[in-house]
Amino acid sequence: MKLITFTNKTGEERIGWLEGDMVVDMNLLDDKLPTNMLSFIDNHESYFKIISTHLNITPHYKIEEVKLLPPLPNPRSFRDYVAFEEHMLNASKSFGHPVSKDWYDMPIFYFTNxxxxxxxxxxxxxxxxxxxxxxxxxxxxxxxxxxxDITEEEAGDYIFGYTVFNDWTARAIQRKEMTVPLGPHKGKDFANSIGPCIITKDEMEQYRCSISRQSHPEHLAMPPQTSNRFDLKMTAKINGRTICKGNYKTVHWTFPEMIQRASENNVTLMPGDILGSGTVGWGSLMENNFSVHRPLASGDEVELEIEGIGVLKNKVVL
Incomplete structure (x- = not known):
């Protein structure tokens, strides 16, 4: 199921899901269903049971009749990891420092806005x-x-779904901030875009693949892992031109590992928390020193696409 948040014809915020290019409004389907995504996630097991009792659903809108909002406009928290080794190597080279050996010991994250x-x-x-x-x-x-204190083996039970994430970054600001060892700050907190939907975890199973943990030769001693990866094409376009083609299966640290790391030492994760994967290799302009495309400017249209989830499109403005 591809869950969305949207405003209807009268401007009311609602939630529902996509049926092709049509939209089902949950609350119009059954008034026991909520009108906001966080409430739905909080009690999703009960709400999915209600949805399952409704057969032969007739969608309420064409997608062009509604405005899509962030599928979860108000996450309770937002952590972002750096889980792809290729990006880590490229970024470290751009910033002029080596990759810390500790990166290979644990998935690293920061809290974003x-x-x-x-x-x-x-x-x-x-x-x-x-x-x-x-x-x-x-x-x-x-x-x-x-x-x-969720283990990697238990983590799948705590996953609700997945979405596309654009971690917009002000590199000039970030470059100064990263000289102080507190991680990114104002270079990151101005915008996080997600969407167009949250795909429920059951629909991702068709993409699950068995592949050993990818690593560069100097780190081949890393223990292999053969599950918890998805064979998903990831593409970035700017003004219609493709600037990156990647695949989620190249990830070094998986979401279950990230969940274990985030929740350890008696830390509580809540429904509606979001964890970002970090950037797929070559999925940012900085990794090519802006040679593939100049820094973004007003009017640029960015499209990020992940197979099975959809396209997240935004325009840059001054």
């Missing part, structure tokens, strides 16, 4: 005086159940 969430077709305002505005092509997982 869970209030700065944008959806499909939203304009993204470039920070003042920023000269190297960049994109980051990522997938994100949405937590569906409360838990702490």
């Amino acid at each position: 869970h209030h700065g969430v944008y959806g499909p077709n939203d304009d993204i305002l470039c920070p003042k005086h920023e000269t190297n505005l960049d994109i980051e092509l990522e997938m994100a997982v949405v937590i569906g159940k409360k838990g702490k």
Whole structure:
């Protein structure tokens, strides 16, 4: 199921799901169903049972009759990881420092702005005086159940679904900030776009693949892992031109490993928390020193696509 948040013809915020190019409004289907995504995620097991009792559903709108919003406009928290080794190597080279050996010991994350969430077709305002505005092509997982000290083996039970994530980045600001060892700050918190939908975890199983953990030769001693990866094409376009083609299966640290890391030491994850995967290799302009495409400018249209989920499109404005 591809779940969405949208405004209807009268401007009311609603939730539902896509049936091809048609939209089902949950609350019009059954008034016991909620009108916001966070409430739905909080009690999704009960709500899915209600939905299952409705057969031969007739959609309520054509997709062009509604405005898609971020599928989860108000996540409870938003962590972002750096889980792809290729991106880590490229980024470290760009910033002029080696990859820390500790990166290979644990998945690393920072907290980003869970209030700065944008959806499909939203304009993204470039920070003042920023000269190297960049994109980051990522997938994100949405937590569906409360838990702490969750093991990697248990983590699948805590996943609600997945979405496309653009971790917009002000590289000029970030470059200064990263000289202080506290991670990214104002270079990251101005915009996080997600969408166009949240695909429920059951629909992702068709993409699950068995592949050993990918690593460069100097790290071949890493133990292999053969599950928890998905064979999903990931593509980034700017103004219609493809600037990156990647695949989620190349990820080094998987979502279950990220969930274990986030929840360890008695830390509680909540329904509606989001964890970003980090950028797929070559999924940002900085990795090519902006040679594939200049820094983003006003009017540029960015499209991030992940197979099975959809296309997240935004325009940059001043």
